[in-house]
Amino acid sequence: MVLVEQQTILSKDRLSIHLHDNVKKLESIYADCADIKFRYFLIGNESKAVLIYVDGMSNVEEIDNNLLTPLMRLELEKEPDIHALIENTLTVSNIKEIQTYDDVVSEVSSGNPIILIDHQSKGISAGIPKWEKRSLQEPTTETVVRGPRDGFIETLSTNIVLLRRKIRSPKLKIKSLQIGRYSQTQVVIMYIEGIADQTLIEEVQNRLNRIDIDGILESGYIEEFIKDHPYSPFPLMLDTERPDIAAASLLEGNVVILTDGTPFALIAPTTFYSLLQSPEDYYEGFIIGTLIRWLRYVFLLVALLLPSVYVAILTYHQEMIPTTLLISVAKSREQIPFPALVEALIMEVSFEALREAGIRLPKNIGSAVSIVGALVIGQAAVSAGLVSAPMVMAVAITGIASFLIPRYSASIVLRILRFPIMFLAGTLGLVGIMLALLTIIVHMCTLRSFGVPYLQPLAPIRNSELKDSIIRAPWWSFKKRPHWTDDYNKVRQPNGQQPSPLKGKE
Amino acid sequence: MLEQGKISPVQMALLMIPAIIATVLLLVPSITAKHAHHDLWLSPIWACGTGFFVVFLSYKLNKLFPEKTIIEYSEHALGKILGKLVGGIFLFFYFHATGIMVREYGEFVSGAALFHTPMAVIIGTMVLVCSFAVLGGLEVMGRASEIIVPVVILLYILLFILLIKDLEVKNLFPIMEKGIRPSLMGSIVPQSWYSEFILVSFLLPYVTNQKKGFKWGLIAVFIVLFLMVLTNIMALLLFGNLTSSLTYPVMVAARYISIADFLEHLESIVMAIWIAGTFIKITVFYYVLALGTAQWLKLSDYRPIVLPIGFLILLQGLWAARDLQELSHFLATSGAIYILSIQVVLPFILLLCASIRKKLGQRKGNKQNETPVNH
Numbered sequence: 090m091v092l093v094e095q096q097t098i099l100s101k102d103r104l105s106i107h108l109h110d111n112v113k114k115l116e117s118i119y120a121d122c123a124d125i126k127f128r129y130f131l132i133g134n135e136s137k138a139v140l141i142y143v144d145g146m147s148n149v150e151e152i153d154n155n156l157l158t159p160l161m162r163l164e165l166e167k168e169p170d171i172h173a174l175i176e177n178t179l180t181v182s183n184i185k186e187i188q189t190y191d192d193v194v195s196e197v198s199s200g201n202p203i204i205l206i207d208h209q210s211k212g213i214s215a216g217i218p219k220w221e222k223r224s225l226q227e228p229t230t231e232t233v234v235r236g237p238r239d240g241f242i243e244t245l246s247t248n249i250v251l252l253r254r255k256i257r258s259p260k261l262k263i264k265s266l267q268i269g270r271y272s273q274t275q276v277v278i279m280y281i282e283g284i285a286d287q288t289l290i291e292e293v294q295n296r297l298n299r300i301d302i303d304g305i306l307e308s309g310y311i312e313e314f315i316k317d318h319p320y321s322p323f324p325l326m327l328d329t330e331r332p333d334i335a336a337a338s339l340l341e342g343n344v345v346i347l348t349d350g351t352p353f354a355l356i357a358p359t360t361f362y363s364l365l366q367s368p369e370d371y372y373e374g375f376i377i378g379t380l381i382r383w384l385r386y387v388f389l390l391v392a393l394l395l396p397s398v399y400v401a402i403l404t405y406h407q408e409m410i411p412t413t414l415l416i417s418v419a420k421s422r423e424q425i426p427f428p429a430l431v432e433a434l435i436m437e438v439s440f441e442a443l444r445e446a447g448i449r450l451p452k453n454i455g456s457a458v459s460i461v462g463a464l465v466i467g468q469a470a471v472s473a474g475l476v477s478a479p480m481v482m483a484v485a486i487t488g489i490a491s492f493l494i495p496r497y498s499a500s501i502v503l504r505i506l507r508f509p510i511m512f513l514a515g516t517l518g519l520v521g522i523m524l525a526l527l528t529i530i531v532h533m534c535t536l537r538s539f540g541v542p543y544l545q546p547l548a549p550i551r552n553s554e555l556k557d558s559i560i561r562a563p564w565w566s567f568k569k570r571p572h573w574t575d576d577y578n579k580v581r582q583p584n585g586q587q588p589s590p591l592k593g594k595e
Numbered sequence: 596m597l598e599q600g601k602i603s604p605v606q607m608a609l610l611m612i613p614a615i616i617a618t619v620l621l622l623v624p625s626i627t628a629k630h631a632h633h634d635l636w637l638s639p640i641w642a643c644g645t646g647f648f649v650v651f652l653s654y655k656l657n658k659l660f661p662e663k664t665i666i667e668y669s670e671h672a673l674g675k676i677l678g679k680l681v682g683g684i685f686l687f688f689y690f691h692a693t694g695i696m697v698r699e700y701g702e703f704v705s706g707a708a709l710f711h712t713p714m715a716v717i718i719g720t721m722v723l724v725c726s727f728a729v730l731g732g733l734e735v736m737g738r739a740s741e742i743i744v745p746v747v748i749l750l751y752i753l754l755f756i757l758l759i760k761d762l763e764v765k766n767l768f769p770i771m772e773k774g775i776r777p778s779l780m781g782s783i784v785p786q787s788w789y790s791e792f793i794l795v796s797f798l799l800p801y802v803t804n805q806k807k808g809f810k811w812g813l814i815a816v817f818i819v820l821f822l823m824v825l826t827n828i829m830a831l832l833l834f835g836n837l838t839s840s841l842t843y844p845v846m847v848a849a850r851y852i853s854i855a856d857f858l859e860h861l862e863s864i865v866m867a868i869w870i871a872g873t874f875i876k877i878t879v880f881y882y883v884l885a886l887g888t889a890q891w892l893k894l895s896d897y898r899p900i901v902l903p904i905g906f907l908i909l910l911q912g913l914w915a916a917r918d919l920q921e922l923s924h925f926l927a928t929s930g931a932i933y934i935l936s937i938q939v940v941l942p943f944i945l946l947l948c949a950s951i952r953k954k955l956g957q958r959k960g961n962k963q964n965e966t967p968v969n970h
Contacts (some may be wrong), residue, residue, distance in 0.1 A: 527724050547742060
């Protein structure tokens with residue numbers, strides 16, 4: 090504890106006027122840091138100076154051409170003045186003066202080379218960072234047929250640019266902060282002034298400021314720290330790799346949180362329905378958008394309930410199955426030694442295992458696993474008399490249904506909840522399933538995401554927003570913004586934009 | 596106030612509708628049919644006056660004592676000791692009523708699906724689920740009702756539509772063969788269900804707009820009336836005079852559905868939607884009981900007593916009656932008088948006392964200040 094305090098006192102100190110002292114202190118701070126380079130040189134053959142940078146994080150070419158060359162060739166008449174150097178000599182656009190050791194450390198670690206000069210109590214930081222980064226690619230987890238193909242990458246500055254290019258208004262505000270005592274990860278909050286609610290922005294900032302952790306490596310860390318209901322399995326923030334989703338949420342008054350080092354942006358607040366929407370709902374026609382939404386809602390229930398309903402009906406409510414079907418189901422189950430619940434559990438667990446294995450394995454082996462899985466789960470298990478064919482079908486349909494949910498974080502919830510419901514179905518039949526559903530509904534009704542009820546606009550009902558949740562109404566009919574609070578920027582677009590032949594006469 | 600949340604008038608109506616209708620669907624057709632015979636569909640219409648009257652009573656009482664529930668203002672209206680007594684009577688009544696309700700649920704589920712499951716498990720699981728909602732508070736209940744109730748009502752009406760081809764319209768005639776008396780006699784029992792609308796007086800203080808709350812209370816009575824008439828007509832057109840001898844006519848009706856040899860035996864579906872409706876009903880009563888008890892004992896929060904009360908409800912459910920026959924007999928005979936006297940007569944007396952007190956108080960105030968007090 091004492092050591093930490095000493096360190097902070099040391100680093101808050103201002104730079105010394107003697108280069109010798111500065112170098113000594115910095116060398117002790119950067120002891121055993123092989124990647125930190127100290128380059129000593131003379132300004133105009135006289136004044137001693139040092140250049141400090143991280144190997145591989147700064148643009149060496151620019152250091153050579155725009156920092157070292159002009160400085161070393163400078164003809165000095167008197168003591169070099171920092172201000173004059175910046176104004177006359179250094180041909181770098183992003184440049185600033187620094188005064189404390191703290192500044193030096195933070196600038197160096199963000200890739201900006203530092204120049205310290207003898208007899209000067211200030212230093213110069215040149216903003217020429219450069220490191221290897223991934224090129225823009227289509228996000229593999231959120232693909233669309235029609236829509237932009239760029240995705241966020243691990244570099245924060247690029248991600249901000251991606252959003253700025255979509256929303257060019259100066260009303261798009263960006264607030265930056267650092268989280269993580271060791272990782273010192275840069276996190277930015279983005280919102281559109283005048284659309285996003287002021288209290289929401291403050292709340293997000295407060296919650297982010299409360300985080301005290303050694304390092305942030307993914308936005309998931311942040312999410313768990315600022316979630317409204319920490320024990321709920323439901324995602325209370327939307328995570329996305331797509332700039333278009335982030336931009337759309339900004340326009341609806343949400344706040345986007347970008348984290349350096351991860352392509353996943355967090356969007357708050359979110360509702361359950363936004364987790365069931367794909368960006369393509371908005372890009373293709375509204376009729377297909379609506380129908381696909383309904384398809385998703387139906388398969389949401391299928392993914393959650395199908396194995397349980399199958400178990401419940403086979404165990405308690407056989408009379409519900411039409412006679413001919415009942416006979417064939419009974420025939421296929423004749424050989425099976427397990428009750429329906431055990432059968433369903435075996436299949437579901439092995440399906441989950443297969444799915445997890447498929448994600449972790451290298452891609453070329455992955456296909457082999459899926460073939461083996463299909464054979465083991467499908468063919469062999471049935472012919473070996475371990476599970477019945479209808480059960481295999483039920484599990485397969487459940488699997489497909491869970492892939493229909495466009496957000497991975499939402500489909501995880503369904504996978505988690507499926508198992509307790511199966512147990513309830515095996516013990517209490519349809520009554521158990523109903524009780525489970527009621528519990529889930531009550532739980533979801535208690536949830537709030539940054540103060541917004543999770544099931545809004547259906548519970549509580551907001552009539553004007555129903556047309557973007559139950560259906561996807563045409564774009565020209567979204568006249569009002571969805572509002573999270575009472576006080577908001579209401580009008581999204583003016584009336585009367587519906588295209589019609591009459592418009593030509595205007 | 597113990598309840599921080601607020602609900603919208605629509606949410607209140609959506610909470611009230613299943614709070615009345617859920618158990619009606621099971622027992623009322625056969626109970627009314629015993630007196631009204633084939634005029635049973637008229638009985639709910641005669642009975643609905645009680646519903647309107649009770650909603651009106653709650654609204655008037657709420658106007659006199661805004662932001663207070665019936666437990667709190669009975670002390671203001673009747674004085675400390677008498678008020679506490681009346682509050683206690685209400686609470687014991689709701690305790691008993693909730694117990695009966697859970698038992699009805701238990702009897703129904705064990706009779707229709709889970710024949711071998713112990714009653715305590717069936718009731719216990721339901722009470723547990725309800726306690727989650729009650730612990731969530733009124734806002735959560737309101738939101739849950741917005742999700743559940745529309746689905747329940749739509750599925751119920753769908754059931755009716757699927758039955759249309761089996762309905763015999765001539766079972767309706769002759770209307771009022773023996774005059775109006777049988778249907779009036781049959782209306783006494785539905786009245787006891789309508790009288791449950793006094794629950795509005797517990798919810799109104801937490802509704803955002805009381806005037807709209809009153810309006811939506813009346814709309815809720817209308818919807819309940821519609822669903823009750825629909826149920827009774829369905830039972831009558833399907834079974835004729837047989838209705839009175841069936842325990843659960845709606846359940847039997849679901850068995851009649853057979854479309855394309857595929858959509859058949861939907862009684863499990865009926866059971867499922869009915870469970871959802873009953874869930875809201877039990878939750879509302881449970882909540883009123885928990886909140887009322889906390890107010891009666893002047894506790895600072897009602898949440899700590901929710902689970903203990905749930906356990907008592909479970910015991911009360913097991914103890915309420917020996918079997919379904921006894922329960923049904925109680926509801927059809929002395930139960931009606933018992934329920935009506937507490938849910939209609941008692942609030943009415945409260946309103947009378949409160950308004951007399953207020954008049955007296957005003958006159959006193961006038962004499963003292965010589966200026967009229969505006970309220």
